[in-house]
Amino acid sequence: MKLYTAAFAPNPERVRMFLNEKGISDIEMVEMNIMEREHKAKDYRAVSPFAQIPALELGDGRVLTESRAICRYLEGLYPEPNLFGKTGEETAFIEMWDRRMEFMFLLPLAWWIRHGHPAFTVIEQQIAELAPRGEKTFRYFAKWLDGELADRDFVAGDRFTIADITAFASVGFARVAKWKPDADALPHLTAWRARMLERPCGQK
Numbered sequence: 417m418k419l420y421t422a423a424f425a426p427n428p429e430r431v432r433m434f435l436n437e438k439g440i441s442d443i444e445m446v447e448m449n450i451m452e453r454e455h456k457a458k459d460y461r462a463v464s465p466f467a468q469i470p471a472l473e474l475g476d477g478r479v480l481t482e483s484r485a486i487c488r489y490l491e492g493l494y495p496e497p498n499l500f501g502k503t504g505e506e507t508a509f510i511e512m513w514d515r516r517m518e519f520m521f522l523l524p525l526a527w528w529i530r531h532g533h534p535a536f537t538v539i540e541q542q543i544a545e546l547a548p549r550g551e552k553t554f555r556y557f558a559k560w561l562d563g564e565l566a567d568r569d570f571v572a573g574d575r576f577t578i579a580d581i582t583a584f585a586s587v588g589f590a591r592v593a594k595w596k597p598d599a600d601a602l603p604h605l606t607a608w609r610a611r612m613l614e615r616p617c618g619q620k
């Protein structure tokens with residue numbers, strides 16, 4: 417298998433963290449430079465129709481895109497430690513939390529950065545109004561998540577899951593906007609981030 421990846425970009429980061437947590441090291445990694453627009457080349461469009469990273473090329477030549485689908489596929493091959501849920505009920509709750517992290521945390525952040533940061537004109541046709549809108553939603557959600565983490569250690573419950581990975585990749589990407597949780601304003605999110613940094617997902 418071959419994984420097309422890109423350092424610092426949040427979606428490839430989700431898959432990298434997933435590999436670290438599973439201890440998977442037998443996948444060929446192909447590093448792409450998004451800011452150099454390597455992913456826009458014709459060769460890569462043949463791999464990923466929307467020219468997005470990550471993409472996982474399977475042994476038989478088929479390609480999986482979408483970070484969550486790639487992680488789900490790898491969970492099937494490497495079931496332990498379980499990161500998607502063991503029962504139908506647990507899986508549903510983890511999925512709810514993971515989708516919240518993706519749509520209410522990572523997506524607004526992506527708007528903030530992609531539409532507001534001058535370096536991103538290389539890959540984004542910027543719409544200026546989307547940046548403050550994304551920033552506002554991201555900050556609101558960070559505060560809400562901080563409250564959720566007041567009485568538990570992990571995003572989706574009492575153990576580490578894919579939802580922590582999506583949230584942690586978001587917090588990592590937020591550095592581009594010079595944002596990180598402030599210990600006074602967001603103490604629980606700050607403590608959670610410190611715990612994530614100690615885990616395999618926090619190691620490069």
Ligand SMILES: N[C@@H](CCC(=O)N[C@@H](CS)C(=O)NCC(=O)O)C(=O)O
Nearest residue numbers: 425426427468469470482483484539
């Ligand atoms: N829904 C996709 C999103 C993939 C995505 O947006 N990847 C970004 C990097 S984080 C990308 O390839 N951006 C290149 C571009 O927008 O030109 C997933 O979950 O993998």
